[in-house]
Amino acid sequence: MRLLNTFFFDMAVFPVYIYSIKQSLIQEGANIMKRLILSIALLICTSGAFAESVYYISSYGDGLVKLDGSQAVLLDKPSGSHFLSISSYPGNKLLVSNYASSMPDLYYYDYDGNLLQSIEVGKHYVKDAAFASNGNIYMAGFAGGYTNGQPNGGLMMYDGSTLTIPAFTASQLYATAVTSSNLIYVADYSYRNLFSYNISTGSIVTLRSSMSWSIGWMDLGANDTLYFNGPNRQVVQRLNGTSYYNWFSMSGVDILSLDYNDVDGYYYLLAKSLSDSTFDIFQLIDVNGYGQLVSAAPVVEDIQGLTHGSTFAGDWDMKIIDVPASVSIPEPSSMALLGAALCAVVRRFRSR
Incomplete structure (x- = not known):
């Protein structure tokens, strides 16, 4: 029951x-x-999904341009200037280095290409420049020797008012890369050396000496990994401690510049075709320590408006900026x- x-x-x-x-x-x-x-x-709110990825390119002969689709739109090219590097600067600005004498060495632009400021720090033929977390700008000066007792070239530091040369005085430097941990990679052109310089301690470590080629450009990827041009223009090298290896190679092109976009995690490669001299941008991803094309087709194909013919390492730079919509679009879309x-x-x- x-x-x-x-x-x-x-x-x-x-x-x-x-x-x-x-x-x-x-x-x-x-x-x-x-x-x-x-x-x-x-x-969407925090990742800037409503931002626009904008490609900026500088070159020895073309000045500073911004891509509108596959069209290179000239933003600025002061008479006599040779813009060689682009880097981001706090406050939604671009920092551009000028490899020329008797005119400003550094140019500051907003994302629309409006000139905000130009500074002549000492007529040192600046090959590369980057902003460090300590608030200073570090530059690779190429011209060696001295002028009126003041050293030319070397690793130059500009704090907004004063120029000093904390290391590599009178050396012919081609490229620098400033990490988030205040370590600077420095490439010496004449003796083909690769160094690291600690901003905090001033210590210098020789990573490679008497290399078989000169490093003309550098770029930092994920986790501040260093990438640079190889002995020929079809190869990108990756630094591994004090050694390096072929991270990516591509036949039939001259690789002009590499940029890492930390927003989407991809690498972007600017290349010039050896067969028809067209300019393209390819998208790469790192797979187990090696670069691989995401697609054989470029993400930007046959860029129009680039006329500078040289493919010399260091004559080009590319920077991808994820520009907030509020910066580039005055009225809310x-x-x-x-x-x-x-x-x-x-x-x-x-x-x-």
Whole structure:
């Protein structure tokens, strides 16, 4: 009899069990959907998904250009200038180095190419320049020797008012790369050496000496890994401690520059075809320590408007900037308004 009572009791409450389970599943599903929507909104809001990836290119003969699709749009080319490097600078600015005498060495531009400031730090033929986390600009000066007792070339530091040369005085330097840990890689042209220089301690480590070729350009990838041009223009080298190896090679082109986009995690390679002299940009990804093309087709094909013919290592630079929509678009677009709305949703639910 007890067993029978238990049976009828279970049958009576069984619909309640089912209803409870159903409601729990509905509630959990709603929670999952809410978390999913919030996660997507947060990703869009914080990752700059509404930003525009803009390609900037500088070269010895073409000045500073910005790509509009496959068209190179000239932003600036002061008379007599030779722009060799582009780097990002705090405050949504571009820092461009000028390899020329009797005119400014550094130029600051906004993302639309408007000249904000130009500075002559000493007529030192600046090959490369980059901003460090200590607030200073470090430059690779090429001209060796002295002028009126002041050393030319070397690793130059500019703090906004004063130029000093903390290391490699009077050396002919071709390239520098400043890491997030205040370590600077330095390439010497004349003796074909590769050094690291510690900003904090001033210590210098010789990584490679008397190499068989000169390093003309450098770029930092993920985790501040150093990449640079190889002995021929079809190879990109990767530094591994004090040794290096062929990270990527591509036949039929001259590799002019490499840039790592830390937003999407891809590498972008500017190359000039040996067969028809066209300029293309290819997208690469690092797989187990080696570069691989994401697609055989370039992401930007047959760039128009680049006329500088030299493929000398160091004559070109490319920088990809993820420009916020608010910087390049004065009036709020529908996508920007959607992004703002999603950000508001995120803030509302986070405050609960």
